Amino acid sequence: MSGEVLVSARGVEVHFPTGGRGFRTAQAGVLRAVDGVDLDIYRGETLGLVGESGCGKSTLGNALLRLVPTTGGSIAFDGTDITGLQGRRIKELRRRAGMVFQDPFASLDPRRTVAQTVSEPLEVHGLRKGRDKAARVAELLELVGLDANVAGRYPHEFSGGQRQRVGIARALAGEPDFLVCDEAIASLDVSVQAQVLNLLRRLQRQLGLTLLFISHDLSAVRHISDRIAVMYLGRVVEIGPAEAVGTDPQMPYTQALLSAVPLPHPKLERERKRVVLTGDVPSPAAVPSGCRFRTRCPYAFEPCDDVDPALQPVGAPGQQAACHLHGVVGTPATTPDGVTATP
């Protein structure tokens, strides 16, 4: 992993209007799926992105590839701001940045053969034609550990793990630099999860890919990632080297997440201290003022109500957390639309 930043997000927001659409109904509210994310992804690294369902991690992954429009902030891909890209330039982005989807049963067109699916990027970008195309498809299938002669088969003839390999082959066809794996192993059997996880790890090293690995499975993320970012309610609340975040988390939310991971040792499991969160995740349509985690935080104190914490360096080198326990840093709430929620 080099020190060069490949993808850089600054204050990225993805807000969805709730309620009616168009001119017929007045806009009822705003759902803040992603709400001010700062994130740098270095070339050649695997960044794990974890968080509960609904915290905005998938939306962020989609936004980084311009598959979901951002409503604020900027995203730079290899030095180019991609938030305003159009036409040809966005097509080039699509070639250089791919996505592996969660459900391999839904992400392959049932009416197209494996070869047709895998060769789609080659056709779209005019990369290979005729015999070269077929050869490239065979090469890609072998790269992901499939037999090259499955090219003429339809998706329904494959198992979940094999389908996911086809999905990975499609994502790699355009020789991308950056791959977003959006819960890529969540729908697979546990035994197959490990295989696909190791495949991704191998491909990342072999091809020098930059990987954003989105998952709610902390163990899987720790296994594959160089660094881990933790999201809560549309914001990155802690980020750092996988080892540091995984063993010495600095943000109470990360501590709670980690203590929910089962330990494969009965004695350790019995003796460890669990941080159990109370209450539910607030709705992203009504984000609490100040620190967005304060409504469930066991350590919440006065500044948490008013000051929105910024990421600050704490713990290991490269580790950052957004928490006032490490000193009050952040923007005071001017309560423009911050909804006060009481614990």
Next chain:
Amino acid sequence: MTGAPVPPPDAPVAGQGDAKGTSPGPTALRPARPRWRETLGLLARNPTAAVASLVLVGIVLMAIFDETLAPQGPSEVSVQDRLQSPSWAHPFGTDDLGRDILSRVILGAGVSLRVGFLAVGIALVIGTLIGLLAGFYGRWVDDVLMRVMDMLFAFPAVLLAIAVLAVRGPGSGNTALAIGIVYIPIFARVTRASVLGVREEVYVRASRSVGASDFRLLTRHVLPNAAPPIIVQTSISLAFAVLAEAALSFLGLGTQPPNPSWGLMLAEGRGFIDIAWWLAFFPGMAIFLTVLCFNLLGDGLRDVLDPRQRTLMAGGGR
């Protein structure tokens, strides 16, 4: 840079189980068996649909070779042979002008089918295009297109057809145009409903994520996957178009005498129903049989075109 233990690199595990076995060759980009042939194969296993298809093929062949098949010309008048009941000389009898009804039924097939196919063709092309755009783009495109379709739909079909024919004059071509316009909203709605489901599919998003254009998404992914209900609707609409042609001809707005059309013959035979039933009976049976077969074929296609059901019906063996 992590301290985590490095697991062994994954061994290639694929190819086990169902990934191996029969294969179309190492570099085949096309499936071993074209899909339409598979569809035909499955259709043949559905006895009702198979029989219906055979009868329809027979009717179409009859319409193509009508002049050779018909024992007499359609307008050969023979006053001394008028209103004869079915006999060996005239199996379907003769009408009030002594014309051979069998010949007229055979020659009428061409008129009825041509109008049916043309009408459904017009509705299919325009309606599908409108439904595709409305369903895929949504928002104001959907609002505008579908409101226009609603207006067209709210208009009584026969009244609309009469209006078209009043402007353009009666005749087979204009009848087809009138029926086609009436059926556009049906195809637009069926297509839109189907597209609404398909456009949310992950594989459409996946194709977009590798850079596919809207045109490619629509033609390669959305339309093929949205097609089954449209194909079924086509088959059923053919039945209704044949009926509509009969109805308009019956009203005197469709095919004009002395051209033979099943609907027109029905209308002409109506006046003699109590003394010569065969005048209306045989063209009526021809309409009935054609419409029934198109409907049965439509039902059969509906069962066969579901890709998930397809595997079940094929018995998993391939």
